[in-house]
Amino acid sequence: MDQRKEILNDGVWAALERNNVSRRDFLRFCSVMTGALALPTKYTQKIVTALEQTRRPALVWLEFQDCAGNSESALRSSHPTFADIVLDLLSWNYHETVMAASGQWAEKSLRDTLTQEKGQYIAVVEGSIPLAANGTYCTIGGRTAIDIAKEVCSNAYATIAAGTCASFGGIPAAAGGVTGAVSIGTAVPGLRLINLSACPMNGANLAATLVHWLTFKELPATDSLNRPLFAHGDRIHDDCPRRAHYDAGQFVQEWGDDGHKDGWCLYKMGCKGPATNYNCPRIQWNDGTNWPIGVGHGCVGCAQPGFWDTMTPFYSTLPTVNGFGVELSAEQIGLTLVGTVAGLSAVHAIGTGVKRSIEKRRGGINEHDQAATPDHLPVTTGQVSGNDSAVTTPTESEENGAMKEAPQVAQPRELPTQEGPTT
Ligand code: SF4
Numbered sequence: 001m002d003q004r005k006e007i008l009n010d011g012v013w014a015a016l017e018r019n020n021v022s023r024r025d026f027l028r029f030c031s032v033m034t035g036a037l038a039l040p041t042k043y044t045q046k047i048v049t050a051l052e053q054t055r056r057p058a059l060v061w062l063e064f065q066d067c068a069g070n071s072e073s074a075l076r077s078s079h080p081t082f083a084d085i086v087l088d089l090l091s092w093n094y095h096e097t098v099m100a101a102s103g104q105w106a107e108k109s110l111r112d113t114l115t116q117e118k119g120q121y122i123a124v125v126e127g128s129i130p131l132a133a134n135g136t137y138c139t140i141g142g143r144t145a146i147d148i149a150k151e152v153c154s155n156a157y158a159t160i161a162a163g164t165c166a167s168f169g170g171i172p173a174a175a176g177g178v179t180g181a182v183s184i185g186t187a188v189p190g191l192r193l194i195n196l197s198a199c200p201m202n203g204a205n206l207a208a209t210l211v212h213w214l215t216f217k218e219l220p221a222t223d224s225l226n227r228p229l230f231a232h233g234d235r236i237h238d239d240c241p242r243r244a245h246y247d248a249g250q251f252v253q254e255w256g257d258d259g260h261k262d263g264w265c266l267y268k269m270g271c272k273g274p275a276t277n278y279n280c281p282r283i284q285w286n287d288g289t290n291w292p293i294g295v296g297h298g299c300v301g302c303a304q305p306g307f308w309d310t311m312t313p314f315y316s317t318l319p320t321v322n323g324f325g326v327e328l329s330a331e332q333i334g335l336t337l338v339g340t341v342a343g344l345s346a347v348h349a350i351g352t353g354v355k356r357s358i359e360k361r362r363g364g365i366n367e368h369d370q371a372a373t374p375d376h377l378p379v380t381t382g383q384v385s386g387n388d389s390a391v392t393t394p395t396e397s398e399e400n401g402a403m404k405e406a407p408q409v410a411q412p413r414e415l416p417t418q419e420g421p422t423t
């Protein structure tokens with residue numbers, strides 16, 4: 001067997017060993033993936049075994065109308081080993097932006113994969129696909145994006161849409177666009193499809209999706225938008241560390257005010273967390289360093305379909321967006337709390353409750369981090385969520401806990417009365 005074939009037939013661990021990744025880093029990665037998939041920690045060993053033994057599948061990555069932000073998200077990491085492992089999960093046979101080969105040699109690699117790995121490789125699509133003017137707004141090597149996508153994705157085992165442009169059309173499909181941009185799911189109907197939306201998608205979610213497939217031999221459960229439930233099953237608003245301030249009616253009123261400095265809720269600064277389903281609060285960015293709300297900026301809803309049209313202006317509350325309509329209640333609670341003597345007592349009580357709630361939330365995260373993951377990537381405990389599509393959960397679903405329906409239309413939680421915050 002020549003060396004290239006030998007490498008292709010390797011399991012992930014063998015490939016990592018060849019690239020001098022330590023066993024310790026490999027185990028840490030598997031632990032992080034268990035957390036990202038919201039699986040109980042006992043599944044870490046199952047993931048380790050699967051990655052050791054499973055042959056690495058081939059991957060073809062297509063870039064169409066995009067900014068390459070999802071490639072950056074998948075490949076850049078402040079923790080180099082993490083990026084190395086993601087690269088070694090699959091055999092990256094074709095990626096126009098990063099592959100060493102170019103021209104006819106790059107095309108040969110694509111053709112070889114399509115014929116030799118037919119029905120077995122994973123296709124990743126980044127960017128939207130233009131359909132106007134017969135697709136000529138995006139051509140590569142003389143072929144239109146739609147032509148390439150049809151051939152590559154139709155012959156893949158599954159297609160992963162990386163980012164909101166590939167998942168829902170994104171910015172190229174926003175109002176005023178002229179290219180007739182659509183998602184890969186619209187351009188090529190009938191695919192086995194996972195939409196990893198967000199702008200960009202979180203690279204850890206791509207890794208977790210691949211790890212799920214390699215471990216359980218099936219793709220993760222999804223919502224009706226084909227987004228994996230482990231990443232999109234919960235609203236940002238419900239996992240947000242500022243949530244206690246929202247419940248207490250404590251809102252940042254302008255950038256840099258005392259509330260902003262104290263980490264109060266960003267709802268009145270336009271935060272779209274109540275209408276956005278994503279695991280940002282848990283998995284965060286840059287290897288778990290931080291995330292938009294963590295650094296004091298509201299969520300702009302980048303994981304939602306049509307966010308560029310439906311979530312703008314980004315710095316205004318939008319009563320017409322699903323999940324909103326609580327602005328008046330929030331105003332009333334804030335005024336009531338600070339306007340009366342009884343309110344002042346309540347403020348003190350709520351303040352204490354807020355503090356306890358925040359400490360409780362922080363404590364909960366820290367406990368789990370210590371138990372299961374390296375401290376650079378916090379995770380949540382939880383269950384594999386339910387499914388309303390053809391894609392299924394791991395077979396040990398009964399061990400994973402109760403199935404859960406993903407909220408299709410995000411709704412804000414009821415605001416509490418003056419008696420105290422919801423914790
Ligand atoms: Fe967090 Fe935004 Fe919800 Fe406030 S509105 S609790 S900042 S997600």
Ligand code: F3S
Binds near residue numbers: 199236278293
């Ligand atoms: Fe996007 Fe909101 Fe997360 S803007 S990156 S979904 S906090």
